[in-house]
Structure formats: structure tokens, C-alpha cells
Amino acid sequence: MTVLPLVGEKETGLIMSRLNLIVAITAAIQESSKSEIAFQRALRAIRAYTGWPIGHIYFGKSANDLISSGVWSYSGYEKFSAFRQQALEGKFAPSLSLVDRVLLLRQPLLANLPLAGKGEEAIETVIYAPIIGKDSAVGLMEFFSAKPMEEISSSLANILILAGKQIGRFFEEKEFKNLREKMAEESETLNADLDNFSKALLNILEDARELGKQLVEEKRNVEQKVIERTRELAEEQARLVASINALSFGFVIADIGHRVLLGNKAMMELFGLNDSDEITVDQISKFLGGHFDIKMEAERCLKGGIVCEIKEIIFGKKFLRGIVAPIVMKQDYKEVIGYVLLFENITEAKVIERSREEFFAVASHELRTPLTAIRGNATLIKDFYADKIKNKEIMAMISDIHEASERLIRIVYDFLDASALEQRKIEFKKEQFDIIALIKEVARDLKGMAKAKKLYLNLEKTDVALPMAVADKDRTKQVLFNFISNGINYTQKGGVSIKVEKQDKFLKVYVSDTGIGISSENQALLFRKFQQAGEKMLTRDATKGTGLGLYISKLLVESMAGTIELVKSQPGAGSVFNFTLPIASRFLS
Incomplete structure (x- = not known):
């Protein structure tokens, strides 16, 4: 135990x-x-x-x-x-x-x-x-x-x-236990998903068969539309090519890479090319001999989105007018995709224009001597024989002869000036002068004209001393005379004011009047030949002018490196003009 x-x-x-x-x-x-x-x-x-x-x-x-x-x-x-x-x-x-x-x-x-x-x-x-x-x-x-x-x-x-x-x-x-329950749940979900997937797959197959039928039909429709649209485009292109070839002036379409896409027959004939020859932008520039750089001009126009015009191109013995216009996509794109080149042969028009100018110059020159004699004799009769002529009607006729000869002489001188300026035959002096003193001199000459119409003629005072202008003094005086006399002619009440101010490297002279003014429609016609500053642009005898005053003034000012413009004008409220002249370099800071 x-x-x-x-x-x-x-x-x-x-x-x-x-x-x-x-x-x-x-x-x-x-x-x-x-x-x-x-x-x-x-x-x-x-x-x-x-x-x-x-x-x-x-x-x-x-x-x-x-x-x-x-x-x-x-x-x-x-x-x-x-x-x-x-x-x-x-x-x-x-x-x-x-x-x-x-x-x-x-x-x-x-x-x-x-x-x-x-x-x-x-x-x-x-x-x-x-x-x-x-x-x-x-x-x-x-x-x-x-x-x-x-x-x-x-x-x-x-x-x-x-x-x-x-x-x-x-x-x-x-x-x-959690894993087993999760697996059972996932298995049940998977079986449900498989069942839903099988049903969805059967639906997709059925939809695919139906979609296949629709795609075949849609393809057939698209192919038919493509065929129809291709024909429409071919017809449009044929019409476009026919229209372009029917033009009397040279026509070229180029892309933004300066590759020529289309050129008409007139262009080929203008430059002496055959239909089989390939035309390029560089080739056209070469034909023009460097007078017109097409690529540079096209880039400028494309960048600014503007139409550019070159009024006079010398090609051999021909005179051409060139136009460069950008091609812009419409709607919302606003994309520049190329440009159009137009060349018009203006040789015949140029010859006619030059012949007309030469005729006016010769006729004016030939008329000047007899008209001067008529005016001189009329002046002598008025001054020395007026007391011997008892008949008042005869004296009135002599006065009319004197006045008409004065007017004709002014017309002749205007014609001669316009012709000389257009042909660049006038030499301009480059001298320094006091613009205020020159304005006062012109005002003294026109004081009687303004007084006769009871108009004031004022020169506005400046707060600062103005620098000297550098230009042709006599030609500047002519421009001042034209502006101020125009203001007096077209003003019935009030008067004319002159103001001068310094602006950058220029002196700007303003001439204002309280006259009849100019409507917006007629303002675009100013500074052209034979056009007057009044409302009735076609009336030649309203103020006894030639219609060349503003045109000559424009040529004179631009030849002296200045500008000229109408600042503002309103019918019944007067007009304001100005022009500029360069300042002497020693006055520039």
C-alpha cells in the first residue's frame, strides 16, 4: 500500500x-x-x-x-x-x-x-x-x-x-467559426452572383445579336451617306475650281506652311507658267524679283488675322495689286488654316491713271500763263480805268472776270501740286521754324476773310514754351492756309480756333471750327481727291473750292513725316482737324 x-x-x-x-x-x-x-x-x-x-x-x-x-x-x-x-x-x-x-x-x-x-x-x-x-x-x-x-x-x-x-x-x-460562416456567406453570394451573371450573359448575347444586326444596317447607311457626301464634295470642289479658274485675276490658296494647295489659270498665265508646272510660294516671290516677300507678308496677316493689301507691285513691265487674306475656320474653331493670295493686273488702269495725271499737269501748266494774263489785265482795268468806265454792268463783268480768273488759277495750282506730289517731284526743305509765328502769319492773311463773315479767328495760348518744328516751312504754311480757310468757308456763325501742343516727338496742331460739320457717312471720304469737307460732297461750287485742299494737305504732311486726321465732327456742331510735325532733335530730351 x-x-x-x-x-x-x-x-x-x-x-x-x-x-x-x-x-x-x-x-x-x-x-x-x-x-x-x-x-x-x-x-x-x-x-x-x-x-x-x-x-x-x-x-x-x-x-x-x-x-x-x-x-x-x-x-x-x-x-x-x-x-x-x-x-x-x-x-x-x-x-x-x-x-x-x-x-x-x-x-x-x-x-x-x-x-x-x-x-x-x-x-x-x-x-x-x-x-x-x-x-x-x-x-x-x-x-x-x-x-x-x-x-x-x-x-x-x-x-x-x-x-x-x-x-x-x-x-x-x-x-x-467566423471563417466558416464567412465562406458559407461568400459561397452563397457567389452562387447568386453566378446565377445573375449567367442571366446577364444570356441577355448580353441576345443584345449582341440585335446590336450586330443594327451595326450591319448602320454600316450600310453610313456607306451610302459617305458615297453621297463624297459626291457632294466632289461637286462642290468642281464648282469651286471652275469659279476660281473663271476669275480674271491670279488666285492661290496656301496652307500655314506656305504650301500651295490650289492655283488658277490666270495665275499661271500671269507668271508665264504651263498647266503642268508646279507653282510654289517661293517661286511666286522669285517671279516678283524681291519686290514683295509673300511669306513675310502672309505671316504678318495670319498673326493679326487681317487682310493685307499691297497696292503696287512692279513685275517686269506690269503693275500688280496684291492681297493676302487669312482663311479662318467658322463656328467655334476660329482657327487659321491658311491664306489666299490674289494678284490683279492693274497695268492698264495704271497707264490710264498716269496719262490722266500727265494730262492734268500739262493742261494746268498750259492754262496758267493765259489765266495769269487775264487776271493781270482785269486787275489793271479795275485799279486804273475804273473811273473811265461809266457803265456799271461792264465794271461788274470785269469784277466777275477777275474773280473767275483768281479761282481758275487756284484750281490750276492745286492740280499742279497734286500731280507733283503724286509723282514725288516736289523736294521738301528740312528747316527749323517757330510754328506759333507761322500760324500768326497765316491768321493775319486770313483775318480779312474771317472779318467779312463776322467770324472770330483765335490762336489759343500755351502754358509752356513749344520747341521748334522741323519741316518745310512754306509747305507747312500751305497746310495751315488750307485748314484755316476751310474752317472759315464752312462756318457761318462762331469762328475758328487754333491750338498747338507737344506730344512725344511731335508738335500737334488742332484747327477747330463751329461750322456745318460732316456726317459719319461722309467722313470716310475725306482726304481723297476732289472731295470737300462740307456735307454735300459732290457740290463743287458751294465754297468755290477744288476739292483738292485736304488731299494735298495729307500728301504734304505725310511727306514731311507727319500725320493728319479728322479728330471729330458732327453736323451742325463743327469739326476738329489736326496734323503733326516732327520736333527738332535738339529739343528732344
Whole structure:
């Protein structure tokens, strides 16, 4: 018979408390429907047995993939509030090396470190115990003790290992159950999806067959539309080519790369080319002998989106007029895709124009001598024989002869000036002069004319001294005379004002009147030959002018490097003209 050693009451109590711990953990796991509750109860049982105030569970098979379960157990929730806050902030994360040893050895380990708190809240020791599954450690139990510990007893280690195994089996069973339920759910979903997919596939196949029929029909319709549209385009192109070839002037279409896309017969004939010859933009420029750089002009027009005109191009013995116009896509595109070149042979018109100008010049020159004689004789009769002629009607006729000869002489001189300016036969002097003094001189000459109509003639004063102008003084005087006399002629009430101001490198002279004004329709006709400044542009005898005054003034001013313009005009409210002259260089800062 074997004699068993007697067990003392203290040892019996330890054994019973360990059994109670195992039973409590088993009950906590088996009676809890949720993992969090089971883990919470298990931690509470272990804390009750060990006296440790805080417990926590991690899951993971290595230190690197360790994740907190979020389950904590405290003996006093408020007591360890400071520690709990620090723990949530990750200040007491377990040592990786220590965790790997616990998981690898499947044995509890501890570390004595003063971690947090003071007095009753002080934490002295942290204990790690493995949570063991079927084949390996699957997690970690973490306990904090307020008392320092040197080691874990073998009996306590066995209890912690046993508790870890129970929690590990429960965890794996839950995981397996969840996985099985998830797989079943996914399988059911997959079967439903497969069923829906099969139905959808059948519908797609049916739709595909129907779509195939529609595509065949649509293809047939598109092909028919393409054939019809191709014919329409061919007809449009034929009409376009026929229209272009019927033009009397040269016509070329080029793209933005200056590649000729189309040229008409008139262009080929103009430059002496055969139908088989290939025409290029460079070739056209070469024909023109450098008088007209087509590419440069085209780039300027394309950049500005404007139509450019070159009025006179000399090509051999021919005179040409050239036009470059950009080709812009309509609607919303507004994209320049090329340009059109037009060349018109104006040789015959140029010859007629030159012949007319020469005729006017010769006729005017030939008329000047007899008209001067008529005016001189009429003047002598009026001045020296008026008292001998008793018949008033005869004296009136002599006055008419004198007045008519004066007017005809002015016309002759205007014709001669216009012809000489157009043919650039007038030489301009470049001299410095005081523009204010010149205006006063002209005003003195026209003072009687203004006084006869009871009009004022004012020169507005300037606040600053004006620099000297540099131009032809006599020609400038002629321009001033034309402007001021026009203002007097077309004003019945009020008068004429002259103002001068400096503007950049020019002197700008303003001539304002309170006369009849010019309508917007007739303003575009100013500064042309035989056009007068009045409202009735075709009336030649209203003011006994030639209609050449403004035209000659424009040619004179532009020949002296100035500009001329109508600033504003309104019928019944008068007009404002101005012209500019360069300032002498010594006055420029």
C-alpha cells in the first residue's frame, strides 16, 4: 500500500484557488457568446488570482504583427486613469525582443520597470504570458503589477500557460467559426452572383445579336451617306475650281506652311507658267524679283488675322495689286488654316491713271500763263480805268472776270501740286521754324476773310514754351492756309480756333471750327481727291473750292513725316482737324 504525504491547509488552499481559476476561465469562455466578454472575464479571473491590477490582450504570431484586441481589465478604473491614458497613447508598448521570446518559447516572462504613476498608482512590473493555439502562439496576455517581482513561479507559469491555451483554443474556434460562416456567406453570394451573371450573359448575347444586326444596317447607311457626301464634295470642289479658274485675276490658296494647295489659270498665265508646272510660294516671290516677300507678308496677316493689301507691285513691265487674306475656320474653331493670295493686273488702269495725271499737269501748266494774263489785265482795268468806265454792268463783268480768273488759277495750282506730289517731284526743305509765328502769319492773311463773315479767328495760348518744328516751312504754311480757310468757308456763325501742343516727338496742331460739320457717312471720304469737307460732297461750287485742299494737305504732311486726321465732327456742331510735325532733335530730351 502506498502512503500519500499529508497536504497542509495552506497547500490545499493554493490548489483549490488554482482549480477555481481554471474553472472560472473555462466558465468565462464557454458561457460568453462574444469574444470580448470572454476575454474580459478571463482577464478578471487571472487578476483576482494574482492580485495584478491591470490586464490586456494582444493577438498576433510575432512581435511585428502584434495588434491590441482592445480588451483591458482594471481593478480600479478611476484609480489608474493616468496610466490608462498613457497606455492608449502607446507609451507602454511591449518590447519586441521580449515579445518574440515569449511567443517562441511559449513561456511567461516579466520585466521589472517603473513605468508610470506614483504611490498607489505606481506600476513596477509587467508580465507577458503566451496565448497558445493548436500549433503555435497566437497572441499575448499582458499584466501590470504594482509590486516588484523577481521571477514567475513554476506553478504560476503553468496556470498562465493553461489559461493561455484555453483562450487560444477559444480564439481559434471563434476564428474558424467566423471563417466558416464567412465562406458559407461568400459561397452563397457567389452562387447568386453566378446565377445573375449567367442571366446577364444570356441577355448580353441576345443584345449582341440585335446590336450586330443594327451595326450591319448602320454600316450600310453610313456607306451610302459617305458615297453621297463624297459626291457632294466632289461637286462642290468642281464648282469651286471652275469659279476660281473663271476669275480674271491670279488666285492661290496656301496652307500655314506656305504650301500651295490650289492655283488658277490666270495665275499661271500671269507668271508665264504651263498647266503642268508646279507653282510654289517661293517661286511666286522669285517671279516678283524681291519686290514683295509673300511669306513675310502672309505671316504678318495670319498673326493679326487681317487682310493685307499691297497696292503696287512692279513685275517686269506690269503693275500688280496684291492681297493676302487669312482663311479662318467658322463656328467655334476660329482657327487659321491658311491664306489666299490674289494678284490683279492693274497695268492698264495704271497707264490710264498716269496719262490722266500727265494730262492734268500739262493742261494746268498750259492754262496758267493765259489765266495769269487775264487776271493781270482785269486787275489793271479795275485799279486804273475804273473811273473811265461809266457803265456799271461792264465794271461788274470785269469784277466777275477777275474773280473767275483768281479761282481758275487756284484750281490750276492745286492740280499742279497734286500731280507733283503724286509723282514725288516736289523736294521738301528740312528747316527749323517757330510754328506759333507761322500760324500768326497765316491768321493775319486770313483775318480779312474771317472779318467779312463776322467770324472770330483765335490762336489759343500755351502754358509752356513749344520747341521748334522741323519741316518745310512754306509747305507747312500751305497746310495751315488750307485748314484755316476751310474752317472759315464752312462756318457761318462762331469762328475758328487754333491750338498747338507737344506730344512725344511731335508738335500737334488742332484747327477747330463751329461750322456745318460732316456726317459719319461722309467722313470716310475725306482726304481723297476732289472731295470737300462740307456735307454735300459732290457740290463743287458751294465754297468755290477744288476739292483738292485736304488731299494735298495729307500728301504734304505725310511727306514731311507727319500725320493728319479728322479728330471729330458732327453736323451742325463743327469739326476738329489736326496734323503733326516732327520736333527738332535738339529739343528732344
